[in-house]
Amino acid sequence: MAVDSPGGATVRELVRPSSQPLQAVPVRHPGRWVAALAVGVVAVSVVVSLAKNPNLDWGTVGHYLLSDLVLTGLWTTVWLTAAAMAIGVVGGIVVAVMRLSSNPVLRVVSGAFVWVFRGTPVLVQLIFWGFLGAFYPTTTIGVPFTDVVFFTGRTSDLVPATVAALLALGLNEMAYASEIIRAGIQSVDHGQVEAAHSLGMTSGRAMRRIVLPQAMRVIIPPMGNETITMLKTTALVSVISGHDLMSNIQAAYAQNFKVIPLLVVASIWYLVLTTLLSVPQGWLERRFGRGLSTSGPRGGLGRLLTFRSGATS
Structure with missing residues (x-):
């Protein structure tokens, strides 16, 4: 039975699928185009202003960009970052395990650290380690509470500026890394540890073979950010003349007074370096995140260049 509609068409005709495909009309967003145009104009104007600014002195930038002074400081910055992160990660694992231990002494000592x-x-830690010789003029190694001494020497000779920077950065990173690693370990279900023990694994082997590989999914992203932060934190080493990139840059513009061009070189x-560090971080995230997600940026450069999915559809 067909029921007539007020317009003269029957209900059957109204609900019958049309032979013509529906045309989807996208919603217009003129405000987005206006905002994008405004942002683009501002960005271009800033770039043009920087490029044409005579005070920037691109000749000085080009002269110092690959100079021996800058490259020497760059090498110090790179190895300081790598060594401090190695100390931080290895020590952070030890401190994290101590904080998760059932031994109250280990928990208290690691928590105090x-x-x-x-x-x-x-910055305070860098200055403290840099002037450690004023606090302990001599360093003595021997048996505690006895007169047995194996070695003694001046602290300022044993802990120069570069070693002081490494100690400050490494120990500081150890404290932060331990919290990241502890969070990663606690993210793994404790039932897997119990299953590993039921198979005869020791606690140490279960930690290495079962817990840490899964915890890396949680650890890698913040640890990658910590590495990039460490790279930039090495600029503070200049306060104790650690001969890093920023220290050498400061020494250069203290002589020629070209502060802005040399800061551009450092930047x-x-x-x-931060762009290069994002590449292995992306690889590690994909390596330890297999089976969780098949989408996402392909690598470090991909994270910088990938647009939001569906933006061009």
């Missing part, structure tokens, strides 16, 4: 090094500014190299 994290409290001190995470609660004081890294270029820091940008290059």
Whole structure:
């Protein structure tokens, strides 16, 4: 039975699928185009202003970009970052395991370590280690509470500026890394540890073979950010003349007074290094995140260049 509609068409005709495909009309967003145009104009104007600014002195930038002074400081910055992160990660694993231990002494000592090094500014720690010789003029190694001495020497000779920077950065990173690693370990279901013990695995082997590989999914992203932060934190080493990139840059513009061009040189190299560090971070995230997600950026450069999915559809 067909029922007539007010317009003269029957209900059957109204609900019958049409032979013509529906045309989807996208919603117009003129405000987005206006905002994008405004942002583009501002960005281009800033770039043009920087490029044409005579005070920037691109000749000085080009002269110092690959100079021996800058490259020497760059090498110091790179190995300081790598060594401090190695100390931080290895020590962070030890401190994290101590904080998760059932032994109250280990928990208190590790908690106090994290409290001190995470609660004081890294700049203060750098200055403290840099002037350790004023606090302990001599360093003596021997049997505690006895007169047996194996070695003694001046602290300022044993802990020069570069070693002081490494100690400050490494120990500070150890405190932060321990919290990241502890969070990653706690993210793994404890039932898997019990299953590993039921198979005859020791606690150490279960930690290496079962817990840590799964915890890496949680650890890698913040640890990658910590590495990039460490690279930039090495600029603070200049306060104790650690001969890093920023120290050498400061020494150069203290003589020729070309502060802005030399700061541009430092910024270029820091940008290059942080971009390069994002590549292995992306690879590690995909390596330990297999089976969780098949989408996402392909790598470090992909994270910088990938647009939001569906933006061009």
